Amino acid sequence: MKKNLFAGLCAASLLIASNGVVAGESVKIGVPAWTGAQAIANLIKVIVIEKIGGQADLVPGTNATIFQAMDQGKGDIDVHPDVWLPNQETFTKEYVDAKGTVILSSNPYQGKQNFCVTKAFSEANNVTSIFDLARPEIAKLMDSDGNGKGEIWIGAPGWASANVNEVKVRDYGLMAFMEPIRAEQSVMVATVGDSVAKNQGYAFYCYAPHAIWFMHDIVALEEPPYDPEKYIMVQPAEDADWFEKSTVMSEDALKKVQVAYSKSLEERSPIIAGLLANMSLDTDTVSNFAFEIAANGRNAEEVAKEWVAENGARVDSWLGI
Numbered sequence: 031m032k033k034n035l036f037a038g039l040c041a042a043s044l045l046i047a048s049n050g051v052v053a054g055e056s057v058k059i060g061v062p063a064w065t066g067a068q069a070i071a072n073l074i075k076v077i078v079i080e081k082i083g084g085q086a087d088l089v090p091g092t093n094a095t096i097f098q099a100m101d102q103g104k105g106d107i108d109v110h111p112d113v114w115l116p117n118q119e120t121f122t123k124e125y126v127d128a129k130g131t132v133i134l135s136s137n138p139y140q141g142k143q144n145f146c147v148t149k150a151f152s153e154a155n156n157v158t159s160i161f162d163l164a165r166p167e168i169a170k171l172m173d174s175d176g177n178g179k180g181e182i183w184i185g186a187p188g189w190a191s192a193n194v195n196e197v198k199v200r201d202y203g204l205m206a207f208m209e210p211i212r213a214e215q216s217v218m219v220a221t222v223g224d225s226v227a228k229n230q231g232y233a234f235y236c237y238a239p240h241a242i243w244f245m246h247d248i249v250a251l252e253e254p255p256y257d258p259e260k261y262i263m264v265q266p267a268e269d270a271d272w273f274e275k276s277t278v279m280s281e282d283a284l285k286k287v288q289v290a291y292s293k294s295l296e297e298r299s300p301i302i303a304g305l306l307a308n309m310s311l312d313t314d315t316v317s318n319f320a321f322e323i324a325a326n327g328r329n330a331e332e333v334a335k336e337w338v339a340e341n342g343a344r345v346d347s348w349l350g351i
């Protein structure tokens with residue numbers, strides 16, 4: 031089986047090199063809500079169309095729906111472009127490790143997660159640590175709705191990281207001072223911009239890669255160093271009592287971020303499967319993608335086309351040519 035797949039990949043690679051077209055190669059790429067995932071999804075689409083000569087479609091979806099579709103292997107959704115581990119470990123344990131129906135790419139890039147405030151607010155109020163948010167005078171400066179608590183954006187609905195961050199807000203002793211807010215990422219970006227313009231306080235979950243680091247001067251708040259014994263996270267899919275059974279009292283470990291794809295692609299579209307297995311991105315590249323899309327308002331596909339045109343040798347290496 032592996033020998034036949036390798037032979038097919040070699041033959042198809044030669045065909046790409048000779049005329050840029052491989053008949054029958056097609057893929058449907060899942061598109062989660064965050065900008066980095068949207069950027070990578072469009073990058074895969076452009077490579078499939080322009081370098082392989084295949085067909086690629088984008089399909090919006092949540093982490094759960096994308097993994098379920100990849101598991102089924104029917105081609106409804108074939109790819110998750112931006113899997114953060116261990117955030118999405120619930121899914122990879124089931125579909126990658128247990129069932130073997132989903133495959134992770136070979137070359138992860140590094141992701142980092144923190145809570146942030148603007149640099150101006152940090153310097154003006156001596157806010158450098160997550161525990162500074164428990165100072166009543168600081169919480170008051172972050173209270174935009176007058177309910178007596180400041181607001182802290184913990185992530186979008188459906189994000190595993192938002193669940194982690196809600197546990198952190200509780201375990202860091204912030205619940206009496208800060209109200210954890212779940213809202214779409216666009217709300218966070220707009221609110222950060224508004225807080226900068228009005229010189230107001232705002233605390234928010236921040237991660238890299240992300241455009242926000244290029245859009246505004248922000249700083250990450252210090253947290254206790256990562257300690258696996260103090261980082262016990264149970265996700266809702268694992269236990270209905272996840273919030274009560276979780277304890278998170280340290281910063282997150284560095285993340286591994288990879289592309290995931292349905293194992294069925296190895297039979298249905300082996301060249302695309304080879305591309306996905308070999309893709310190798312980095313934090314700066316993805317952050318720049320996100321900045322062009324979110325901050326400069328550019329079309330994601332156009333940004334991807336421009337990058338592929340400027341990085342032909344790098345893309346060719348992913349295709350084995």
